[in-house]
Amino acid sequence: MPAKVRYGVIGCGMMGQEHLRNIALLPDTEVTVIFEPDAGMAAEAARHAPNAVFVDTLAELLKVDALDCILIASPNHCHVPQMEEIRRTRPLPLLVEKPLFTDPKDLAELDSFKSTYPAPVWVAMEYRYMPPIAALVEQAELATGGIKMLTIREHRFPFLDKVGAWNRFNKYSGGTFVEKCCHFFDLMRLIMKAEPVRVMASAGQDANHKDEIYDGEQPDILDNGYVIVDFENGARAMLELCMFAEGSRYQEEVVAVGPQGKIEAFVPGPGRFWPQELGEPPVPQLVVSPRSPKGPRQIDIPVDPAILDAGDHNGSTFYQHEGFVAVVRGEKALPDVTLEDGRRAVEMGLAAQQSARTGQAVSLQPQSLSSVAC
Known part of the structure; x- marks a missing residue:
């Protein structure tokens, strides 16, 4: 059980920044590394996670040792390929923003991912x-x-x-x-x-x-x-x-x-x-x-x-992260979603x-x- 849950974050646009603000409210958690390719969004994210390291690729993020889990908050169509890269490289507990996928063509890859991914995956359904x-x-x-x-x-x-x-x-x-x-x-x-x-x-x-x-x-x-x-x-x-x-x-x-x-x-x-x-x-x-x-x-x-x-979601993002962190720590057996x-x-x-x-x-x-x- 990690003393402090260390997040890697993929995507820090509007929703990603909301996640950063809520992670900052949780005890014994921190964001250690961020992958955000847009310079403006990265600068804004740095305000909410001042101690995080910024990297230029997902591959670089996955090489950071100080990492216990990953949040995916990138644009919708990026989720499945990013999940697959994580599966192949370093399968850590995942919190994946909705929607999980966008195209029926993704289903075969998603089914393969589900059958082989060894860590818990929580789909972010804030409502x-x-x-x-x-x-x-x-x-x-x-x-x-x-x-x-x-x-x-x-x-x-x-x-x-x-x-x-x-x-x-x-x-x-x-x-x-x-x-x-x-x-x-x-x-x-x-x-x-x-x-x-x-x-x-x-x-x-x-x-x-x-x-x-x-x-x-x-x-x-x-x-x-x-x-x-x-x-x-x-x-x-x-x-x-x-x-x-x-x-x-x-x-x-x-x-x-x-x-x-x-x-x-x-x-x-x-x-x-x-x-x-x-x-x-x-x-x-x-x-x-x-x-x-x-x-x-x-x-x-x-x-x-x-x-x-x-x-912007009536406090729900905070409560969702409370549950996800409990899964990462082993205090909760399974993801809610x-x-x-x-x-x-x-x-x-x-x-x-x-x-x-x-x-x-x-x-x-x-x-x-x-x-x-x-």
Whole structure:
């Protein structure tokens, strides 16, 4: 068990820097080496990890002795090849940002990786750890008497600027339902405790990035849509995404309903985007509404301000790293979010992309999963 958990970090853009700020809050952890090829992002990362060594390649990072685990926070399409290089060279415990992969062509390599990688791999699904959503997950079965309907709504700001505008294009990001929404498909499986069998989607690019051109190409990502998912246990879930609704009081709303009642989680967006003239940002809430006796019960679930200020995900990145460090130390047996969880969330996103494009429902029977097209 290492006295101090030493991270190597691949990618220090916006999300990578959030990881750095949260690692800095954890006791007995440090970032020892960073691979970030963009000079501007590297300079910013140095502010958050002043003692880290910066290297020019992943190969150089893997040669650093003072290393106990690796965080991958690079652009989506880089994840699988970087995981494979780590497997071949120095297989350490991994925390891999979502989405795990972006293209069905990656599946064979991912399956080979899974069968041969000797160290634990945790797929970063921060939304599981948002305190109001974690409370909903814990209480949903009792509050509902068994979930029959689940609705997840995210009304938020457009995609932020990333290095090289990679998040503006399906070919790099996997598409909006993969890049942005694999979080929500992961939550659906977690909350339902069941596997999806069919995905139906309607979506479009109606407001955002339509007047932008990068290297002669116009962004092709979706900015709004609905996705309905049927589950093997007969329950159903719906995602409602709108990325031109940043005026909302809450950014995420999760609602689970069953024969005994309803439970809701309300999560505000990043505090740095809340208008100062409106006062303090909203407090996250959990609302439990039984059918009998009628009457909603509202519970505020505030987050420690220091943890809240370290990122844009309602403190969840900190709690996620707490769990990952426990795995690295051997204090926790298994990752909360496995390679299989990461794979299934992306497959659901790819199916939603396909359904939105074709207007047809997509089956997710086991034998058809590998044939889902981008």
